[in-house]
Amino acid sequence: MKLYSMPSSGNSYKVRLLLALLGRNAEILDVEYQTDALDRAKADGRLPFGKAPVLELDDGRLLPESDAILCFLGAGTDFVPTDPYVHAQMLSWMFWEQNQHEGTVAVRAALSFYPQRRHLATPERMAELLTSGHANLQIMENRLADHDWLAGDNMTLADICLYGYTHTAGERGGFDMSRFPGINHWIQRISALPGYKGLNE
């Protein structure tokens, strides 16, 4: 198995984190933002939707989209609930992450983090993203204030998925994480897991 992975991106990190927690190996092919390696992977047709991460199976078949890769690699493990409703709740958080959380929490961080994007970080846009990002983090806090995990009683792929961009939301995105004690405890729980690897490990 190979993973086309963008080292700086939360979407790619999610997959590396799941592999680490499962004790599974994949050959990691770095395709950083604005590098030749990324351009080459695109030109060679290895990134079907034009983005990393992409999982390449041993027979060459490709699978794009971080959360679909989590579902593929996680199938049959303890991170995927067997109860149909809890399973669907896990997916609700994961679709919400791609639709709402990523477009606010991750985008604000990216506008600050990547020098090439700073011209898009107008004061109006950054203020809007601060408000909408805090509102999305509050939706997570509402759940995590009195539950250990996002869906059901155990850790699922939804927690790995949302950890990707949430654990750097303060440092990279400039969000005020002191408002979200439930999220902070949840981040501590995940980062203390056996096998855990950080974003830059």
Add this chain to the structure above:
Amino acid sequence: MKLYSMPSSGNSYKVRLLLALLGRNAEILDVEYQTDALDRAKADGRLPFGKAPVLELDDGRLLPESDAILCFLGAGTDFVPTDPYVHAQMLSWMFWEQNQHEGTVAVRAALSFYPQRRHLATPERMAELLTSGHANLQIMENRLADHDWLAGDNMTLADICLYGYTHTAGERGGFDMSRFPGINHWIQRISALPGYKGLNE
């Protein structure tokens, strides 16, 4: 079962379409954009992420996110592949839809369609969304030019999911659908299915 459903929204329509194709019934509760019914559903805590659609089970449990509802209702039907890789490909399209397609194709349509949002439809934004929406439609076309369905050899939830906003992309979004013959044939295939219901039916 009850479905909190926004009549004008492709996300809510996807779920109504799946119910129709499966011959299943749910009580449809209309929560149109900027109506008292929507405000009431939010105030009553019936929309956990603040948006429609939401499925309410007979015991009162709630499930938000259109694509998670499709997965919940579709489990065990012919619309969900049993092969793990094709299943994951179906999810790739569905996550991509929430992350890329909806934020361009559906957003451009919404800015034109809802009078309350027209002040956001600046010429610059509409031009940007036209370019990015066409690029996303081209990704679908690349697949549908020589395949009947998005994932594997049979229709899956991915087709229902992407049909939601794609079938009105020309009329509502102003996209040039003459560029995409594969998509147009796929739209015809879906709208000819037994049990099919249109957006306004």
